[in-house]
Amino acid sequence: MLVNDDLQQRWWNLEASLVERFGKKPDLEAILFLIGIQEFGQIRETFSKEEKQDLMHIAVCSLLSNSGYYEMEGVDEEGWPHFRQLKPMPPMNPVEQENFIKDHVLLYFEK
Numbered sequence: 500m501l502v503n504d505d506l507q508q509r510w511w512n513l514e515a516s517l518v519e520r521f522g523k524k525p526d527l528e529a530i531l532f533l534i535g536i537q538e539f540g541q542i543r544e545t546f547s548k549e550e551k552q553d554l555m556h557i558a559v560c561s562l563l564s565n566s567g568y569y570e571m572e573g574v575d576e577e578g579w580p581h582f583r584q585l586k587p588m589p590p591m592n593p594v595e596q597e598n599f600i601k602d603h604v605l606l607y608f609e610k
Contacts, residue, residue, distance in 0.1 A: 506598055509605050527597065530604055534558035541578055553579065562603035563588075 518524050535554030538561045560569040560582035569582040
């Protein structure tokens with residue numbers, strides 16, 4: 500339980516810093532979207548719904564590449580990164596999956 504308490508406290512600290520920066524509290528999806536934009540490297544005024552999903556996918560792949568689950572294969576002609584899965588994800592229930600992603604998000608922001 501202590502590990503989850505530490506994760507929760509670190510998550511609240513990240514949320515607080517993002518509220519300070521952006522003026523409102525982002526949820527996990529919004530944070531993944533921000534990471535996806537950062538990793539994509541192209542800032543636009545608008546993204547289509549499909550592009551937003553792609554940006555969140557880029558974020559998840561980028562985050563999990565730090566643990567050896569994915570590696571970037573390259574970038575296409577439009578600048579979109581593409582990833583290859585290196586190993587399967589361990590079986591997790593939805594709460595464990597969310598905490599797993601949150602932990603990787605926290606590591607990303609620590610860098």
